[in-house]
Every structure is written in C-alpha cells, then in structure tokens.
Amino acid sequence: MNSNRTRLLALLAVVVVAAGLFLVLKPSDDKKDDSTSSAGTEKVASSTEQTVEAKTEKPKPDIPEVSFENGEPAGGELKVEASKGDTIAFKVRSDVSEEIHVHGYDISREVGPGKPVTLRFPADLVGIYEVEMEGGGIPIAELEITP
Amino acid sequence: MIPFAHALASRGDLPIPGWLFGWAASIVLVVSFFALATAWRKPKFENREWREILPRAWRVIGSRAVEILLGLISLGLLGFVVYAGFEGTEAADRNFALTFVYVTVWLGFPVLSAFLGDLFRPVNPWRQSGRAVGFAIGKLTGKTLPHFRYPEELGRWPAAAGLVAFVWLEIIYGTAGTSVSLSPEVVANATILYSAYTWLMMALFGVEKWSQRGEMFSVYFHMFSTLAAFEVREGKLGRRKALSGTTSWANTPGSLALVVTAIGVTTFDGAQEGALANAINWQVDRLADLGAGVTTAVRGADTLFLALVLLGVAAIYLTGIWGMRTVDLKFEFSDLRQKFTHTLIPIALAYLVAHYFSLFFFQEQAQFTFLLSDPLGTGSTNLFGTANYGIDYNAIGPEAIWYIQLGSLLAGHLVALTLAHDRAISLWSDIRVATRSQYWMLAMMVCFTSLGLFLLSFANE
Numbered sequence: 001m002n003s004n005r006t007r008l009l010a011l012l013a014v015v016v017v018a019a020g021l022f023l024v025l026k027p028s029d030d031k032k033d034d035s036t037s038s039a040g041t042e043k044v045a046s047s048t049e050q051t052v053e054a055k056t057e058k059p060k061p062d063i064p065e066v067s068f069e070n071g072e073p074a075g076g077e078l079k080v081e082a083s084k085g086d087t088i089a090f091k092v093r094s095d096v097s098e099e100i101h102v103h104g105y106d107i108s109r110e111v112g113p114g115k116p117v118t119l120r121f122p123a124d125l126v127g128i129y130e131v132e133m134e135g136g137g138i139p140i141a142e143l144e145i146t147p
Numbered sequence: 148m149i150p151f152a153h154a155l156a157s158r159g160d161l162p163i164p165g166w167l168f169g170w171a172a173s174i175v176l177v178v179s180f181f182a183l184a185t186a187w188r189k190p191k192f193e194n195r196e197w198r199e200i201l202p203r204a205w206r207v208i209g210s211r212a213v214e215i216l217l218g219l220i221s222l223g224l225l226g227f228v229v230y231a232g233f234e235g236t237e238a239a240d241r242n243f244a245l246t247f248v249y250v251t252v253w254l255g256f257p258v259l260s261a262f263l264g265d266l267f268r269p270v271n272p273w274r275q276s277g278r279a280v281g282f283a284i285g286k287l288t289g290k291t292l293p294h295f296r297y298p299e300e301l302g303r304w305p306a307a308a309g310l311v312a313f314v315w316l317e318i319i320y321g322t323a324g325t326s327v328s329l330s331p332e333v334v335a336n337a338t339i340l341y342s343a344y345t346w347l348m349m350a351l352f353g354v355e356k357w358s359q360r361g362e363m364f365s366v367y368f369h370m371f372s373t374l375a376a377f378e379v380r381e382g383k384l385g386r387r388k389a390l391s392g393t394t395s396w397a398n399t400p401g402s403l404a405l406v407v408t409a410i411g412v413t414t415f416d417g418a419q420e421g422a423l424a425n426a427i428n429w430q431v432d433r434l435a436d437l438g439a440g441v442t443t444a445v446r447g448a449d450t451l452f453l454a455l456v457l458l459g460v461a462a463i464y465l466t467g468i469w470g471m472r473t474v475d476l477k478f479e480f481s482d483l484r485q486k487f488t489h490t491l492i493p494i495a496l497a498y499l500v501a502h503y504f505s506l507f508f509f510q511e512q513a514q515f516t517f518l519l520s521d522p523l524g525t526g527s528t529n530l531f532g533t534a535n536y537g538i539d540y541n542a543i544g545p546e547a548i549w550y551i552q553l554g555s556l557l558a559g560h561l562v563a564l565t566l567a568h569d570r571a572i573s574l575w576s577d578i579r580v581a582t583r584s585q586y587w588m589l590a591m592m593v594c595f596t597s598l599g600l601f602l603l604s605f606a607n608e
Contacts, residue, residue, distance in 0.1 A: 010181055010185050025166040106537065126545050128158065128160070128161060
C-alpha cells in the first residue's frame, strides 16, 4: 500500500537523521580522554570559587577551604568539581563542634573550633553530592563528579 | 544545593550536556514533523472496546479471598508507616516511612499503572477498610448506609487539592529553611490526618464515590492507568487498546486541574534548585525584609513559585486551545479545553520518569535492603540480614540515566501528539482543518518537551 510505504520511508528517514545527528554531535571518546585523564599523577579537584587550577607540576596544590561560621558556610557553599578517578580534597574549618557528613560517599568526620579537618578521598561515585554539617543539617559544600 | 532536591536525595543527577540537549531538541522537531506527515485519517483510540482475558486465572487472582488478603497487607503497611514514623529514627533516609510513601508507592504506582492498569484500586487501604466497615454495618443493621449525593460539579478538584497538599508537604514544608528533609514524625502525623479525612469523606459520600473523585492517591494513580491496555470491568479482567482508556477520562470536571497539577509539581521540583533558584532566593530575601523568619520566608517564597508554575503550565495548555479556535470556531473554548485534556497524561508521566528515575532507582536499593531488614533505622533489627547494605551509586552510569530521561520525554511527546491528532480527526471531519488545528497542539507539546529538556540540562549554580 502506498501510504504505508510512505510512512515506512518517513520513519526510516527519521531514524537515519536521528542516528546521524547523534553521531555528529556526540563528542568522541578520544577527546574526552584527553581532557580528563592525567595519567598516573594525583590531580586535586579544583574549586570554582577559588579558581585554583590544579597543576600537576606543583608539589603541593592549594586545597579549597570552607569555613563554617555563625551557623552557615562563610561566603556560601563550596563547589568542588572533579572527574571520576581524581582525588577530592577540601578543608573544613568550624567555629563549633560538629560532624561533617559527605552524602553518597557516607564519610563522617568530627570538626571543632581550632581543629580544622582536611577530607581526602577518591572520587569514585559520579553525580552531585552534598556535604553537610550533620547536627544542624546545614549544607556546606557540593561535589560534582563527572564521568 | 542539589538540583531536583528531594526529601531523600543524597545524590543529584548531573545536568545533561549541551550536545545531548541539542540532539534531543532536534529529534523532538523531527519526530513531530514525522507524526504530521504520516498522520492517519480515522480515529484509532476513541473506541472503548474491551475483551475479557484469562477468565480462569482471574477467578483466583481477582477472588474475594485475595482481595481481603491484599487489603489486610496494605492496611498493615499503612499502620506500619505511622509506627515507623513515630518510633523509628529521625534520619529520613534510614526510616522506612519516607522511602516507602514518597518513593516506592508515590513513584512506583504511576509507572506500573501506566503499563499494567489500575493496580492501586485493589490495594488501597482506605477503600478496602471502608468497604469492610460498610459490609459489616450492612450485616449488623440489615440495610445499606445512606450517603450524601456527591456534588458532581466538584469532580476531581478535591483530588487535585490533595495532590498539591501532598507535594507541598514533601518539597516545601519538608525542605524549607534549616531542615534538609521531611521528618518521619511529620509523615506519621500527616498519614493519620489524611486517613481520618478520607474515612470521614467516605462515610459522607460513599467509599467508591470518594475513591473515584476525592481520594488523591486513587485518582492520581488511576489517571496513569488509563494509558494501559488492561482494565477490570464489572469484576472481570480484560484487554483494551492501549491509550484508549484516556479518551473518556477527562469527561469529569477537575480533570484538567489534576493533570496540570501533576505536571506542575514535577516542574517546580525540578526548577526550584536550578532554573528558579535565583528568583526564589530573591523572593525569600524580600519576605525576610518584611520581617518573616527564615523558615517562613523560604516556605512562603516556594509556595508562591509553586502557584506560579501551576498557572504557567495551565497557561501553556490554554494557549494551545485558544490557538485551535483561531483555526475553526465550531467548538466552544470550554468544550475544546476538556476534549484535549487527556493528551497531557503522557506528558505528566514523562516528566515524572525524567525527574525521578534516578531517585527511584537508587532509593529502591535502600527499600529492599536495609529498610527491609531495619525499617526503624535504629539498628535493633536485622530481619533479612541486609541491614548493613548500602546504596550502590555506581550501579548505573550517568549516561544511562540521561538516555532514560530523554527517552521518557520523547516517548511522552510522541504519545501526546498521537492522542491529540486522534482527537482532532474525531472532532473535525475535514482532515485539513483537523491538521491545521494540530499545529497549535504541536507547538504546545514542543513547549512542554523543551521545558522538560531545559530543566534536565540546567547546570546548577
């Protein structure tokens, strides 16, 4: 039947166009590898707030910091971006005794006045995860881990 | 803050990358024009034909004994939600009550119902207990209880109001200000309050009547079940053409309110931490300037924006209907408004899947491991030996989540267009008028699908 054949051809055209566009638009895996991997060397996640570029030749890269004062993170939540496989590191200061909790990763650490804590762990879970002060339930940082 | 924040989310989805957004948006257009070019000329879904299937198996599955058993189990679970809410841990993610109500039931039933039919009806704890009480009173007094006549002009409005209240509790009351999640105790109290209200209304208007019009869970889940190919009629299981159940669904007043609310609350949940975050924060500051406390200011601003989103969703739809009338004046505005309402059901389902798939996927791991073995979250029980399990956040990759999100939006778009075209050719005998009227619906559907894509692609600040 004629109308059925037209329909089939149109459907075929849709599928071809869809697949074609997908292939053209999708960034190739080679490119992705170039931009994210730094073979063998530890790469510390950079903070967008402090705009610190983690450079592998630096012996000790700056670690992003967030300071918890008067019940909130001073200067807003810390954003930490990383790629899967990187090491995430950030420092937390607090004017009260509290428990830091990294959601998803389920890491808990005590922090208190004069006792800043540096958290360091491999970014092995992809997604967006919140870090909060468990007692008051106040978010202090956000981790964004891309594949 | 996490985009698509949820009372339970300890993980947020990565926004879909720009190239994927571009691809999906172009496919929406290509698919839409394909739909127009190959449109059929005779309505396919207006036929409500239904044929009985599996009569023998149904005699067992649909028997009174099974129904009583299901009713008892669901009533038991309702009671357990209250118990866990009061006696269990305050930590929302480790308490059975929240995940069970807001994830397993609330997100599970729409998807299951859309494929398998109205599964909630036989397990609805309020309906089944109400029927049991009615039956017992009938036996004791020898007559059926009299009821007030339900005001039919109210239609599904009470259910739409209930839907707003339920979601408001979850994403506005629960996450406002300093508390990160809804407390299990609030869930328990709300469950008691809602049960009392539901039983009272059932006593006033009749169990079945209230289940079809006012009991929010029944009405909401039933809406999705109209997409399915299976339906129980007069106690018999049967098959109908998939989607054909939607075509008569909106004949009841308040149906548009319900489906617009369903789309609107998901949109708001997706937008509040992304697209609307700055606007909401600005509003919070204005309310704080007026002397409101932090929690009140956040709840006030959220409520205001939820109302705006609901109005916005309604406005998109009504604009499409208005546009259709510029093509042909044969039908009244109110008439057309009702006749195309059902085309929004697949959009509502698509939004739901796109926004909550990952939450459901990860949280169900909790539901069937530690929340099953240690439902109170107090560490006192280990019923199935799975109390110490965790959620594996690497169980599914971000790419797979993106494709499921986009796939659901595209499928919803296509089904909505299908239903709209089918309705148009049943209304206008002149195929050219029908097609021209559908340019407006097409524009409207593209609006909804693009909005859905936009929400998914919004890079969080």
